Amino acid sequence: MVWANLFSVPFAALPCVLSVIGLKLLLFLEQGVKNPLRVFLLNVWYSIGILSVFWALAGISIFVRLWFGKSFGWGQQFSYDGFNIALISIVFVMALSFLGVWEIPIPGFAGSRNAQEMAAKEGALGAFIKGVITTLLATPCSGPFLGTTVGFALISPPAITISIFTFMGLGMAAPYLLIGVQPKLMHFLPKPGPWMDTFKQMMGFVLIGTVLWLMVPVDSHLVMPTLILLTGLAAACWWIGRTPGYAEPNLKIKAWGQGTLLAAVVGWLAFAMPQVTDPLPWREFTMSQFVADVNAGKTVLVEFTAEWCATCKALKAANLDRSKTKALVLSNLVVVYEADIDRIREQERELFIKMQPSGGVPLVTIFPAHKKYQPISFGNGYTQSQILAALNEAGPSDTN
Numbered sequence: 001m002v003w004a005n006l007f008s009v010p011f012a013a014l015p016c017v018l019s020v021i022g023l024k025l026l027l028f029l030e031q032g033v034k035n036p037l038r039v040f041l042l043n044v045w046y047s048i049g050i051l052s053v054f055w056a057l058a059g060i061s062i063f064v065r066l067w068f069g070k071s072f073g074w075g076q077q078f079s080y081d082g083f084n085i086a087l088i089s090i091v092f093v094m095a096l097s098f099l100g101v102w103e104i105p106i107p108g109f110a111g112s113r114n115a116q117e118m119a120a121k122e123g124a125l126g127a128f129i130k131g132v133i134t135t136l137l138a139t140p141c142s143g144p145f146l147g148t149t150v151g152f153a154l155i156s157p158p159a160i161t162i163s164i165f166t167f168m169g170l171g172m173a174a175p176y177l178l179i180g181v182q183p184k185l186m187h188f189l190p191k192p193g194p195w196m197d198t199f200k201q202m203m204g205f206v207l208i209g210t211v212l213w214l215m216v217p218v219d220s221h222l223v224m225p226t227l228i229l230l231t232g233l234a235a236a237c238w239w240i241g242r243t244p245g246y247a248e249p250n251l252k253i254k255a256w257g258q259g260t261l262l263a264a265v266v267g268w269l270a271f272a273m274p275q276v277t278d279p280l281p282w283r284e285f286t287m288s289q290f291v292a293d294v295n296a297g298k299t300v301l302v303e304f305t306a307e308w309c310a311t312c313k314a315l316k317a318a319n320l321d322r323s324k325t326k327a328l329v330l331s332n333l334v335v336v337y338e339a340d341i342d343r344i345r346e347q348e349r350e351l352f353i354k355m356q357p358s359g360g361v362p363l364v365t366i367f368p369a370h371k372k373y374q375p376i377s378f379g380n381g382y383t384q385s386q387i388l389a390a391l392n393e394a395g396p397s398d399t400n
Helices: 003-012 014-029 036-068 081-098 115-120 124-145 147-154 158-181 183-188 195-215 220-241 249-271 287-295 310-320 323-331 346-355 384-394
Strands: 300-305 335-340 363-367 376-378
Touching: 036 124, 036 158, 081 124, 081 195, 081 220, 124 158, 195 220, 220 249, 287 300, 287 346, 300 310, 310 384, 323 384, 346 363, 363 384, 376 384
Parallel strands: 300 335
Antiparallel strands: 300 363, 363 376
């Protein structure tokens, strides 16, 4: 049963591989003008790319099991945000290349405007990379169909584990090896021509869809930084693409250096954005409970925000949901409310407008114990030191 499942990988992975089917078809179509030996070698390199992923996963599984005593499951790499974001970035820049924004300087990905030139540029490295990318995207869908096989591999001795993963890789590579051995099968495929450019661009939109699909498992607080990173990558690809392929080497190197620097800076800024480290015990704002707390002599902090307000979220993460702020809130028994201005009722909105006549957010208002008519408000941004000073000024809640 275990070994019977090994060659089912191409069919089990079909839903995920469909998203990058252009990589496979272009590999075949670009080979239509090549001699049989070259067709065979390119398919071998593509297959090695597939196998390299399986061998890497086998190696990781063996290492994790022997070193940490744990199992690394099939497709488990998609549970790591770092892996997902890296793969999203790779697929995104590939999509931009397919759409003609720039040309990836790897044989086989060159976006030549001439189909014959495009066909002539396929190379070993290009075929290898295509095999790697296709396999990475295929692993999550093949898991449910290969549970028995993978489960057996993960508890077997290293030699058996490597053998099983190798045969799974060969199962996925089988169609390409078959084409390599019998190049005459290429006659059943369409001939290269100008239509390939249109097909390549269509596949670019499919890859954009793949990016959206890969965004699903990314942790919600990393979605915005990832989108900012993709914006930086798009700008970098556009900048590099402005330099034509026939330009002098020094100009191309300069463009690559500037584009890489731009992407690195934007990416760093994206993920350097403040992240929540120690959230406060937020309560949903209701007017009745707020009035009850204030009348009871409690110190109350209300953050007026909105789901669409990126500034609100950044300030909250940087200054409110932090260890020092939380420690003071807890020690002073401060009640903290979060009020979404798009969801509060009319009576609650009246309080917001009274605190912020302009009606804008962010707004943080602190109502000191027994001084409800002397609130401390920050309507144009705030720092953690300002919040801490205001909380100290407001004092602790009355516990009597």
